Amino acid sequence: MLIKIVKASDCKESEVCSESLYLSRRRFLSASLAVTGSSLLPSVASAQSSSADVLPSWLQHRQRASYSGAALAPNDSVAPYAAATVYNNFYEFGPDKDDPARHAASLTVEPWTVLVDGEVERPGRYDLASLFHEAALEERIYRLRCVEAWSMVIPWLGFPLASLVQHLRPNSHAKFIRFETLVRAEEMPGVRSPFALIDWPYVEGLRMDEAMHPLSFMAVGMYGGAIAKQNGAPLRLVVPWKYGFKSIKSIVRISFTREQPRTTWQALAPDEYGFFANVNPDVDHPRWSQATERRLPGGLFERGVRDTLMFNGYGEEVAGLYAGMDLRVNY
Ligand SMILES: Nc1nc2c(c(=O)[nH]1)N[C@H]1C(S)=C(S)[C@@H](COP(=O)(O)O)O[C@H]1N2
Ligand SMILES: [Mo]
Numbered sequence: 001m002l003i004k005i006v007k008a009s010d011c012k013e014s015e016v017c018s019e020s021l022y023l024s025r026r027r028f029l030s031a032s033l034a035v036t037g038s039s040l041l042p043s044v045a046s047a048q049s050s051s052a053d054v055l056p057s058w059l060q061h062r063q064r065a066s067y068s069g070a071a072l073a074p075n076d077s078v079a080p081y082a083a084a085t086v087y088n089n090f091y092e093f094g095p096d097k098d099d100p101a102r103h104a105a106s107l108t109v110e111p112w113t114v115l116v117d118g119e120v121e122r123p124g125r126y127d128l129a130s131l132f133h134e135a136a137l138e139e140r141i142y143r144l145r146c147v148e149a150w151s152m153v154i155p156w157l158g159f160p161l162a163s164l165v166q167h168l169r170p171n172s173h174a175k176f177i178r179f180e181t182l183v184r185a186e187e188m189p190g191v192r193s194p195f196a197l198i199d200w201p202y203v204e205g206l207r208m209d210e211a212m213h214p215l216s217f218m219a220v221g222m223y224g225g226a227i228a229k230q231n232g233a234p235l236r237l238v239v240p241w242k243y244g245f246k247s248i249k250s251i252v253r254i255s256f257t258r259e260q261p262r263t264t265w266q267a268l269a270p271d272e273y274g275f276f277a278n279v280n281p282d283v284d285h286p287r288w289s290q291a292t293e294r295r296l297p298g299g300l301f302e303r304g305v306r307d308t309l310m311f312n313g314y315g316e317e318v319a320g321l322y323a324g325m326d327l328r329v330n331y
Contacts, residue, residue: 050082052225055157056110056234058129059220065136070215070240070317072141072153075306079152083297085228089146090249091198092181092188093230099190100230107187107250109234118178118256121169128220128234133167135159139224140217142240144247145279145312147265150294154231156238157221162212170208170256178205178261179237180253198264204237204248205261205275207321215240215317241314243277274331278322279312283331 054060090100114131117123137157145151165177181202185191191200210216217238219227227233232249239246245265255261265273272286281291290308298304311318322330 050080052081052221052223052228055221055226056128059137059157062135062137065138067138067140070140070142070314072143073313076143076153078141078155079297081223084152084154084222085230087152087296088230089148089244090190090230090232091196092183092190092200092202092250094190094193095196103189104229104233107184107229107233109229109250112234112252114235114251115253116168116255117253119171119174119258120256121171122167131167132159132164132218132220135163135167137221138217140215140219140238140240142215142217142238143312144238144240144244145293145308147243147245147273147277147285147290149288149290149292149308150296151308151312152296155223156217156219157224157227158217158219158238160214161206161216161218161237162214164218164254165208165211168254168256173258174256175208176205176257176260177208177211178203178253178255178257179248179251180255181248182250182252197268199267201253202248202264203261204246204263205257206239206246207260209321210239213318213321215314241279241311241318243273243279245273246277276322276327276330278318278327278331279308280310280327280331281308282310283328 086101087097088100089097090104093100093103111127113125113127115125116131136159138159139155139157141153141155143151143153170177181200182188183191183200190196190198206216217240219232219236219238220234221227222231227236229250232247232251235251236249237247237251260275263275265277266275279290284290292305293308295304295306309315
């Protein structure tokens, strides 16, 4: 059976592609699941489940702390788990929005270690429990605004990046942090693909003051449970005032550097994607406007288009980081 259906990833900013086309594709997938049996399609089957898996054991007994900053706006509602785990960008698993949900299930996340190196007093290879030592677990409900002009509200569980940095003790030469994603061709079809544009590993970075900002977050869970593999298990960065591509997934290396790191999207298309990548409705992408965004998942009668907010609505907290900087130059 061959059915031609428009892919959500073909839609980006265009007016003609609506979320409903994407949703009907999902219905088509679940219908075919019912016919073929879920055992044949384990990755799609797991993406269909409606709630998060239980937290890994090292997190289950962590002390919890509450966070009172950066509240949601009255018109923000949390995306259903099923939406946040079927519409993803994770190019290691393929270029289409549903590739991560289909292929990430086979990713091995245990054991997982993170290499810490560079200008730091405590370099080494850490497992996750020792990386976060005795930090208390927090929930952060953040807007995530992709540079492609869609957004979602997602509840994360994890630790402030600042607590990790303090634990690792960067020295006085450390001006930036560089993060690197796992590269494992056997488990990552996008890495194996000869058509991939990205020069693996996926790399992202922050200036040290950005990393130390209380909103910068290392997620190890979502929706009160485990973080889904398509969302960057077992460890991903979340920087809510920056375009989504800064929020690097499945991190295996954290380096403290003197120089600004060469990051993946900036290296690929420097005119289109900057190092800072702060959400900014006044600075358009060369190929589309950043003034508005599509909030996902859209309702049946509502296209869900809304104005994009400066710093994704976190300006009160973060604008001071960029005082005196020209954000048209440093996009
Ligand atoms: N390693 C890695 N991290 C990544 C990406 C990627 O392709 N590879 N995509 C980024 C982009 S463009 C976005 S919008 C967010 C999407 O996060 P989500 O799928 O959890 O919504 O992940 C970011 N992190
Ligand atoms: Mo993105």
